[in-house]
Amino acid sequence: MPDAVLSMANRRVTVLCTGDLHLGRYPARVPTDEESLSVRHVWSRIVDRALEMEVDLVALTGDVIDRANRYFEALGPFQSGIRRLGEAGIDVVAVSGNHDFDVFTSAADVADDDRFRLLGRGGRWESLRLRGDYGEIRVVGWSYPTQHVLRSPVGDLQLQPDDEVLTIGLLHADLDAPSSRYAPVTSSELGAAGVDLWLLGHIHAARSMELGGTAVALYPGSPQALHPGETGTHGPWIVEVEMGKAPRFRQLPLATVAYRTVEVDLEGVEGDEEFRSAVPLQVLEDLRRVVEGSEGLARVVYRLRYTGRTELHRRLEELSQGLVEDWEEHYDGVVATVDEVESQTAPPIDLEELAGGEDPPALLARALLAIRDGGDDGEAGRLLARVRKALEEVYRGNAYRPLLRGGDSPEEIGDEQVRRVAWEEGLKLLDALREQRAGRGGGGGRER
Ligand SMILES: [Mn+2]
Numbered sequence: 001m002p003d004a005v006l007s008m009a010n011r012r013v014t015v016l017c018t019g020d021l022h023l024g025r026y027p028a029r030v031p032t033d034e035e036s037l038s039v040r041h042v043w044s045r046i047v048d049r050a051l052e053m054e055v056d057l058v059a060l061t062g063d064v065i066d067r068a069n070r071y072f073e074a075l076g077p078f079q080s081g082i083r084r085l086g087e088a089g090i091d092v093v094a095v096s097g098n099h100d101f102d103v104f105t106s107a108a109d110v111a112d113d114d115r116f117r118l119l120g121r122g123g124r125w126e127s128l129r130l131r132g133d134y135g136e137i138r139v140v141g142w143s144y145p146t147q148h149v150l151r152s153p154v155g156d157l158q159l160q161p162d163d164e165v166l167t168i169g170l171l172h173a174d175l176d177a178p179s180s181r182y183a184p185v186t187s188s189e190l191g192a193a194g195v196d197l198w199l200l201g202h203i204h205a206a207r208s209m210e211l212g213g214t215a216v217a218l219y220p221g222s223p224q225a226l227h228p229g230e231t232g233t234h235g236p237w238i239v240e241v242e243m244g245k246a247p248r249f250r251q252l253p254l255a256t257v258a259y260r261t262v263e264v265d266l267e268g269v270e271g272d273e274e275f276r277s278a279v280p281l282q283v284l285e286d287l288r289r290v291v292e293g294s295e296g297l298a299r300v301v302y303r304l305r306y307t308g309r310t311e312l313h314r315r316l317e318e319l320s321q322g323l324v325e326d327w328e329e330h331y332d333g334v335v336a337t338v339d340e341v342e343s344q345t346a347p348p349i350d351l352e353e354l355a356g357g358e359d360p361p362a363l364l365a366r367a368l369l370a371i372r373d374g375g376d377d378g379e380a381g382r383l384l385a386r387v388r389k390a391l392e393e394v395y396r397g398n399a400y401r402p403l404l405r406g407g408d409s410p411e412e413i414g415d416e417q418v419r420r421v422a423w424e425e426g427l428k429l430l431d432a433l434r435e436q437r438a439g440r441g442g443g444g445g446r447e448r
Contacts, residue, residue, distance in 0.1 A: 011133070011134040011135050011242075012134065012240055012241065012242045013056050013057065013132075013134045013137055013166065013240070013241050013242070014053070014055045014056050014057075014134075014238065014239075014240050015055065015056065015057045015058070015059055015168070015197075015199075015238070015239045015240075015241065016046070016049070016050045016053070016055045016057070016058045016059070016236055016237070016238055016239075017058075017059045017060075017061065017199045017218065017220045017236060017237045017238075017239055018046055018058075018059075018060060018061070018220050018223045018236035018237070019060055019061030019062055019063060019064070019097070019172070019199075019200075019201030019202075019219075019220055019221075019222075020061070020062070020063045020097070020201055020202065020203075020204050020220075020221065020222040020223075021039055021042075021043055021060075021063070021064050021065075021066075021222065021223060021224070022039060022063055022064075022065070022066035022099065022222065022226060023039050023040060023043060023064060023065050023066060023070070023073075023074035023077060023078055024039070024065060024066040024067070024070025024071070024073045024074040025039060025066040025070065025226060026038060026039070027039075027224060027225060027226050027227070027257045027299075028226065028227040028228065029227070029228060029259075029301050029337075029339050030257055030299050030301060034298070034299075036256050036298045037256055037257055037298060037299055039066075039223075039224045039226075040074075040077035041256065042223050042224040042254060042255060042256055043077055043078070043081055043223075044077065044080075044081065045254050045256075045296065046081075046223060046236050046252075046254060047081040047084050047085060049236070049252060049254065050085060050088075050090060051084065051085070051088050051090070053238070054088075054090075055090060055238070056090070056091070056132050056133070056134050057090070057091050057092075057093065057130065057132075057137075057139075057168075058085055058090055058091070058092045058093075059092075059093050059094070059139075059168070059170055059199045060092065060093070060094035060095070060170075061094075061095060061097070061170055061171070061172055061199050061200055061201030061220065062094075062095050062096050062097025062098075062099075062100065062104075062143070062144070062170075062171075062172030062201035062202065063096075063097035063098065063099040063100055063172065063201055063202065064078065064094065064096075064097075064100055064104060064107075065078065065099065065100040065103050065104055065107060066099055066100070067099050067100070067103070068102065068103050071103045071106070071107070074103075074107070075107055075110065078107055078111070079107070079110060079111055082111045082113055082116050083111075083113060085115065085116075086113040086114065086115040086116060089115070090115065091115050091116075091117075091130050091132070092113075092115055092116045092117070093117050093119055093128065093130075093139050093141060093170060094108070094116070094117070094118050094119065094141075094170070095118070095119050095120055095141040095142060095143045095144075095170045095171060095172055095201070096118065096143040096144050096172065097144055097172035097182075097201050097202060098144055098147050098148065098149075098172065098182050098183075098202070101143070101144035101145065101146060101147055104118060104143070105118065105121060105143075118143065119139065119140070119141025119142070119143065119170060120140075120141045120142035120143040120170075121143050122143070122145050123142065123143065123144065123145030123146075123149070123153065124142070124156075125140055125141070125142050125153070125156060125157050125158075126140065126141055126142075127139070127140045127159070128140075128141075129165075136165055137165060137166045137167070137168060138162065138165045138166070138167045138168070139167075139168045139169075139170065140157065140159065140167065140168075140169050140170070140195065141169070141170035141171065142156075142157070142170075142171055143172075144172060144183070148181040148182070149181070149182065149183040150181055150184075151183075151184070152173075152183065152184055152185045152186070152189060153171070153173070153183055153185070154171075154185050154189045154190060154193055155189070157169075157193055159193060159194040159195070161194055166196050166197075166241055166242075166243050167194065167195050167196050167197075168195070168196065168197045168198075168199065168241070169190075169193065169195035169197070169198045169199065170199050171183070171185070171198065171199075171200055171201070172200070172201035172202050173185045173200060173201075173202060174202055174203075175187065175190075175200065175203070175209070175217070175219075182202055183202075187209060187211055187217070190211055190215075190217055191211035191212040191213075191215055195215065196214065196215055196241065196243075196247075197215070197216060197217075197218070197239065197241050197247050198211070198215075198216070198217035198218070199217075199218055199220070199239075200217055200218065200219045201219070201220075202219075203219045203221065204221050204222040204226065204230050205219070205221050205230070205232055206218075206219055206220055206221030206232070206233070206234070206237070206251060207219050207221070208249055210246075214244065214245060214246045214247075216246065216247055218237060218239065218247075218249060220236060220237045220251075221234060222234055223235050223236050223254060223255060224255050224256065224257060225255050225257045225258055225259050226257075227259070228259045228261075228301060228303060228339060228340075229259070230259055231258075231259050231260060231261055233251060233253050233255070233258075233293070233294070234253070234254075234255035234258070235251050235252045235253045235254040235255050236251070236252050236254065237249055237250065237251050237252070238250045238251075238252060252295070253293060253294040253295055253297075254295055254296060255294070255297070256296055256297060256298040256299065257297075257298065257299045257300075257301070258290055258294065258297055258299070258300045258301070259300075259301050259303070260286060260290065260300055260301070260302050260303070261302075261303040261304075261305065262282070262283065262286045262302060262303075262304060262305070263304075263305045263306075263307055264278070264279055264282045264283070264304050264305065264306050264307070265282065265307055265308050266278060266279075266306050266307065266308040266310040266312065266316075266345055267307070267308030267309055267310065268308070268309065268310065268348075269308070269310045269311075269312060270310070270311055270312075271312075272312075272319060275312055275319050279304070279320075279323060280327070280329065283302055283304070283329065283336065283338070284329060284331065286302075287300060287329065287331050287334070287336050288331065291331060291332050291334050297334050298333070298334060298335065299334065299335050299336075299337075300334060300335070300336040300337075301336075301337055301338075301339045302336060302337065302338045302339060303338075303339055303340045303341070303342070304320075304338060304340070304341045304342070305341075305342050305343075305344060306341065306342070306343045306344060306345045307344050307345060308345055308346075309345065309346050309347065309348045309349070310345050310347075310348065311347065311348050312345075313343075313345045313346060313347040313348075314347070316341070316343045316345065317341075317343070320338075320341045323338050323341070324338050324339070324340065324341065346427075346428075346431050347431070347434075349365075349427065349430060349431075349434075351365045351368055351369050351372075352369070354430075355369055360433060361430060361433045361434060361437075363379055364379075364426060364429060364430050364433065365430065366379065366380075367379035367380040367382075367383050367426065368380075368423065368426045368427065368430070371383065371384065371419055371422050371423055371426065372423065374419075383422050383426060384418055384419065384422050387418050387421050387422040387425065388413065388418045391413050391417070391418065391421065392413065395413065
């Protein structure tokens with residue numbers, strides 16, 4: 001067996017990491033009387049999972065409790081989780097954040113479990129050695145002494161170099177945000193601190209960063225999504241760390257609430273009936289995907305962004321009223337609702353009809369018809385030349401180069417591309433012209 005020849009210190013350590021639970025808070029825009037949507041329910045699922053997976057360590061990166069006024073509401077659920085982990089012999093390490101800088105100390109004292117350690121009380125770094133089947137690891141942590149911390153605490157970390165032991169750092173901090181009042185730290189100082197794996201708190205969207213060598217930092221994000229801005233996947237992370245190797249991360253999508261912003265394409269949608277099927281069908285398509293990628297999701301709250309050209313352009317708010325107030329879709333045990341709609345649609349344009357006049361919109365409509373049909377005389381020719389010149393300038397600016405496809409130099413801009421851009425930009429310009437006229441009450445708008 002290969003394991004037998006490895007020294008104890010080289011064995012893999014499996015860490016379950018989460019933070020920013022805000023126990024006591026309730027997700028926004030969902031019914032407040034459903035236990036399955038609460039943060040404490042998700043916390044309990046996280047503990048279940050840590051037990052099932054028999055992880056070596058649970059790491060909590062601050063803002064576990066949501067401020068002093070939620071303390072007593074949060075205390076019971078927090079306690080019972082810590083107790084269950086302790087009884088299973090799982091070590092739990094934690095630091096406090098700006099929300100629980102004072103209350104987490106009290107909660108930690110109440111927990112009074114041999115397996116649970118709140119590190120770095122009073123803003124002083126604390127180092128701890130833990131032993132298990134994996135061998136030995138070192139954990140360092142720092143907790144908020146006050147609600148605001150204006151300077152980086154990392155400068156005070158005097159870590160004894162030790163190449164023999166894997167070092168994990170816990171910190172609630174704002175990464176690469178120099179003017180932040182929440183412990184601003186930089187990637188370069190984290191990378192230079194002698195820590196193999198930084199587990200961070202404060203940012204609710206999960207992300208990981210390489211810090212040079214095999215050192216990495218992870219923001220696990222909030223395990224339960226808490227408001228419509230918290231889109232994306234939420235849940236705790238499993239991190240597998242081994243000496244001298246880059247850690248491996250994997251998120252457990254255990255959040256029971258998801259917030260989604262999706263684009264709904266209404267191009268060419270005509271009449272109320274078509275609207276009533278087009279929107280739910282597109283939302284359902286997204287819902288199926290989301291449900292398949294999650295475990296135990298209960299609610300999805302949608303924000304819709306309508307796009308495309310449709311004769312319903314001016315009536316979308318009215319048509320969406322019932323959708324926002326009453327619509328509830330049930331799919332595989334998950335309830336989806338629409339919280340808000342935003343319209344970026346444009347009215348359809350009858351170019352032939354418009355082209356009959358003598359005003360600027362008519363002139364532009366005639367040029368667009370010519371561009372569509374492959375012509376380049378008169379106004380159409382002038383428009384195409386202007387578009388080509390603008391595209392050439394974009395190509396010459398190096399900043400845009402990575403965004404461009406199809407050619408490396410201005411000479412390679414094809415006629416097709418010029419025509420396509422002129423068509424799209426021309427339609428936008430026409431919309432703007434018509435919008436202006438309708439706004440002035442000039443009666444130029446064609447749509448009803
Ligand atoms: Mn925070």
